[in-house]
Amino acid sequence: MAAAAPTTRLTVGTAVHDDYDGAYFTLLSLRLHHPEAAGRVDLLVVDGDPDGPAGAGLRALEGTVPGLRYVPAGHVRGSALRDLVVREARTEWVLCVDAHVLLAPGALAGLLAYADEHPYSRDLLHGPLLGDDLRGVRTHLDPVFDGASFGTWGRDPRGTDPGAPPFEIGMQDLGLFACRTEVWPGLNPRLRGAGAEVGPLHKRFRAAGARALCLPFLRWTRRSVRPPGTAVPVETADRCRDHLLAWEEAGLAVEPVVDHYRETCGDVVDAWVAEHAAERGHPLDEFDALVCVSADAEAHRWVAAHRRFRRLGIAGRVRRLPAPAVPGEPAAGHALAHRTAVAQARQRRLRHVLVFEDDVVFCHDATSVLRAHVAELADRRWTVCRFGGSAVAYHARVFDRLLDELPGGEEEMRAWVGRHGGLERFCARRFADTFVRLSPAVTSREPADPGVRTGAYGALPLGVR
CATH class of the missing domain: 3.90.550.10 (Spore Coat Polysaccharide Biosynthesis Protein SpsA; Chain A)
Structure with missing residues (x-):
C-alpha cells in the first residue's frame, strides 16, 4: 500500500x-x-x-x-x-x-x-x-x-x-x-x-x-546591519520594564535584571522598578488592554487625559485610539471607535479591553474603589461593564457578537444608531443579564456646557445613552 x-x-x-x-x-x-x-x-x-x-x-x-x-x-x-x-x-x-x-x-x-x-x-x-x-x-x-x-x-x-x-x-x-x-x-x-x-x-x-x-x-x-537604523526605537526604561514583566511571568527571579540595568544605567533603575511594581499592582492591570479614544483634531484633549492617566498610575499602559469623525452624528463615531477597539482586541485574542473617552475624570480615591470593583468582577460572568461616564470595558465573551451586529461603515453606522439609540443603550438591552454598571461609579465626564456632554466625538446631547 x-x-x-x-x-x-x-x-x-x-x-x-x-x-x-x-x-x-x-x-x-x-x-x-x-x-x-x-x-x-x-x-x-x-x-x-x-x-x-x-x-x-x-x-x-x-x-x-x-x-x-x-x-x-x-x-x-x-x-x-x-x-x-x-x-x-x-x-x-x-x-x-x-x-x-x-x-x-x-x-x-x-x-x-x-x-x-x-x-x-x-x-x-x-x-x-x-x-x-x-x-x-x-x-x-x-x-x-x-x-x-x-x-x-x-x-x-x-x-x-x-x-x-x-x-x-x-x-x-x-x-x-x-x-x-x-x-x-x-x-x-x-x-x-x-x-x-x-x-x-x-x-x-x-x-x-x-x-x-x-x-x-x-x-x-x-541582515546584520540596517543603515537607516531601527524602525521602532524603544526607551531603555521600557526595555527594563519588559524584562521585569517577562521574567516575572515565567517565574524567574528578577534580581539579575535589576542588577544588570543598575550596572548600566545607574540609580534611575530603582525608580523604573518602583513604577513597574506600582503598575503591576494597580487594579486596572487586570485588563489586557487600555485604550483612550481621542480625535486627531483635538490633541489638547489627549494631553489633558494623559495627565489624568498619569495621576492614576496607568499612563504607560493607555494607548491612544484615533476617533473617527462622523459629521452630524457623533454617536455613530462613538460606536465606530468602540467597534475598532473590540476588533483589535479580538485580533490579538485578548480577554478584555477597557475603553476610555478623552474627557474621562476619575473619582476621589479611584484606585481603592477600582480594587474593590475589579475583585467583584472576577466572580461575575460579565460581558460589558460601565465604570461610569466615559469608561466601558468589553469582555472577550462579547467580541464576536458585537462585531457581528455593529456595522463597520460610516453610513451603515448612522442608520444603526438611528435604530438602536446608541451603543450603550444597545448593549444594556442586548446583554441585559451580563451588563454591569459599577456602583459607586469610578469615572465621570469632564464638566462641559450645561445640557451638553463632550467627548472624542464632539458634543453629545445628554439624552444619548
Whole structure:
C-alpha cells in the first residue's frame, strides 16, 4: 500500500514595521529558493505600520505574490507583532521569521518533513543562524546579558552538520522560530518593545512539559546591519520594564535584571522598578488592554487625559485610539471607535479591553474603589461593564457578537444608531443579564456646557445613552 501523501500545512509569517525591502526579499526568497514546499505553505505579512512609508508597497504584494495574505496591525508593535503572526496563522504549524531573514535551501522542506513526523509536537523549534560568510554557525544563546539584550551567541558543535539530529537548547533568538499553533502560549500584551521574551518564553514552554530544540537543518541568515537604523526605537526604561514583566511571568527571579540595568544605567533603575511594581499592582492591570479614544483634531484633549492617566498610575499602559469623525452624528463615531477597539482586541485574542473617552475624570480615591470593583468582577460572568461616564470595558465573551451586529461603515453606522439609540443603550438591552454598571461609579465626564456632554466625538446631547 502506498504511503499517504503528507498533509501538514505551514504558515510562514513575517512581522514587519516599515521595512519593505526586508519583507520583499524574504518573501521572494521563499518562493524562489523553496519551490518544493510551495504547495504546502501559506505566506503571511503582519504590518505594524500600515499607514507608514512601506505600507502601500507591502499591501500591494498581496496581489503579486501567490499565497500571500497581508494583515494590517497598526495598533500593535514590538513583540505583539510576532504574537499576532502566530495567532493569524490558519494552519497547524507556523514558522515566524523577521523581515530580512533568508532560509537555506532545503530548510523549509525539512521543517515540513519534521512536522509530518511529529504531528503532536509541543516543542518550540529553532535553527542555527549563519553568519554573512555562510560558514559561521550560532546554535543558541547563552543566558548572559549583553547590553540591552539577554543572551550572548553560543555554538554547539552538533549544530554544524545539517544532517545531525535535533538537540535541546536553553534559548535562541526569535528571529526564527516554529511550533504548532495550538501550543503557542502567547506573549503578554503589556510588553511594549521586542526581545524581552527571549529566555522567558523558552522557560514557559519547558514549564508546560515541552522543549526548545535546535533543528540543524533549519539554517537561516539575516541582515546584520540596517543603515537607516531601527524602525521602532524603544526607551531603555521600557526595555527594563519588559524584562521585569517577562521574567516575572515565567517565574524567574528578577534580581539579575535589576542588577544588570543598575550596572548600566545607574540609580534611575530603582525608580523604573518602583513604577513597574506600582503598575503591576494597580487594579486596572487586570485588563489586557487600555485604550483612550481621542480625535486627531483635538490633541489638547489627549494631553489633558494623559495627565489624568498619569495621576492614576496607568499612563504607560493607555494607548491612544484615533476617533473617527462622523459629521452630524457623533454617536455613530462613538460606536465606530468602540467597534475598532473590540476588533483589535479580538485580533490579538485578548480577554478584555477597557475603553476610555478623552474627557474621562476619575473619582476621589479611584484606585481603592477600582480594587474593590475589579475583585467583584472576577466572580461575575460579565460581558460589558460601565465604570461610569466615559469608561466601558468589553469582555472577550462579547467580541464576536458585537462585531457581528455593529456595522463597520460610516453610513451603515448612522442608520444603526438611528435604530438602536446608541451603543450603550444597545448593549444594556442586548446583554441585559451580563451588563454591569459599577456602583459607586469610578469615572465621570469632564464638566462641559450645561445640557451638553463632550467627548472624542464632539458634543453629545445628554439624552444619548
